[in-house]
Amino acid sequence: MRNALDLAWPREGLTRVPYPVYSRADVYDEERRRIFQGPVWNYLCLEAELPAPGDYRASFVGDMPVVVARDLDGSLHAFENRCAHRGALLCVKRAGHGREISCVYHNWTYDLRGNLTGVTFQRGIDRKGGMPPEFDPARHALRRLRVESFAGVVFGTFSDAVPPVESYLGPEIAARIRRVLKKPVKVLGYNSQILPNNWKVYVENNKDSYHASLLHAFFTTFRVNRLSQEGGIIVDDSGGHHVSYSKRATDKPSAEYDAAPLRAKREDYRLADPSILAGVDEFGDGITLQILTVFPAFVLQQIQNSLALRQIVPRGVGETELLWTYIGFADDDEEMLMIRQKQSNLVGPGGYISMEDGAVGGFIQRALPGAEDDAAIVQMGGDGVGSQDTRATETAVRGFWQVYRRHMGI
């Protein structure tokens, strides 16, 4: 099938991913327009990061800089982080507080809804210079996003057509977000990890439950996550969002595991200090791992009691910035905080589990030269998109490409 991008999708359909989608600059540029600025909801920040009227933060929609703000009346707003005058970044720091935001270049000022409220020397100096009388600041507001908060998570979109967040997510994904974010949260830390790969490689990695117990030996060895545990995958009706979950206490002997020559299977490996794995069932349902993605680039993670949000920010066709926000609940006591602090060793740029996801994306990206006419295979669990009661499947990866292709028209 040919299209505006002149990118041929293999005739096998969703079970193949043509490698040029990870390497072509024109594809990257189209993604900015058709996906991130298209009919999707993008993660912006947590409400807990904007607790007071006048608080604002820099965030991203794809790689576009935006500002998220809580106005003086308490309402949430978001707008492009780019001065209407010369296009300079307005909010250079990561966060701020005030009644207005001004550009350092020529001091043009904006309110917390993105309206242009002040043009310095608009009438000139000594009646010389200045803007022509017909210049109307009201016509130069910053481009605004629609903003919605769901379970304390602030999402934004440039689209008027996309339905409200809750219906965008669908009932099952919405319920699984509410499951984790069940009461007021507080931020426990941030990290930024530069991944040497295209952003979609990392999105797929999150949706790929097949790799989890194979690549991540730490998981498997301590039975934090094995495919033989009770669990499954939920894919929403669109295909773009997913939840993968498992229950650690339900692992049972598996003939396939015992027979498979897995690098990630070492029964002799024991921890000197197993307190890192001592958690509590704080959600009361026995689920010890839940990885949830929202199309296009948001991940909510519960690995035992390690809770984190991951914002995937493209930084060019072959580089991605992964922004980690670790959270707990506002009413965590010292003991709970210590559990979260220890279990944070599982994730993040140096995490026992997630460090490998930083490595493997680079292995894909570095192997792209020469793969221009080739395609990756995503056929585990069949060729369909939908929920499955096994995690030995790539159904959620196919779901991502189903939605991606629809947005991109390829």
Add this chain to the structure above:
Amino acid sequence: MPADIATQLAVERLLARYVASIDEDRLEEWPEYFVEHCRYQIISSENYAQGLPIGVFFANSRGMLRDRVSALRQANVYEAQRYRHLVSSTLILGESGGVVTAQSNYMVVRIMQDGATALFSTGRYLDRVSLEGPEPLFLEKLVVFDSRRIDTLLAIPL
């Protein structure tokens, strides 16, 4: 030798041995520079300044440090790499009851298996060192890194 110079030398020697063990891939020695009930954390200066508790790695026992080494040796997948530490400007901030508080600057260059060599991390070591035993040992070591970004992954300790 004046006491303050002896303290300075003891801390600097501990730091030199500590980084040599890491840089020369004798990681099994790394936990042995700490007391049993130690505290070790790698955290960005941004999180540290805001008093946020979670960083990149945290341990409050020597066992957790040993687990880090065995995970790196036996479980984790990462491309072969090594570090070169440069540690300087060690300041003794205080000493009482055989415990020294010290701060040093560090710089770590990471050398990948293909030869790619890059500045990986800079920052401060905020150390509390016990001079009680036959060799000085870390009671606490906070690695406060200056950047908020980590390139690809952090496997080997800083």
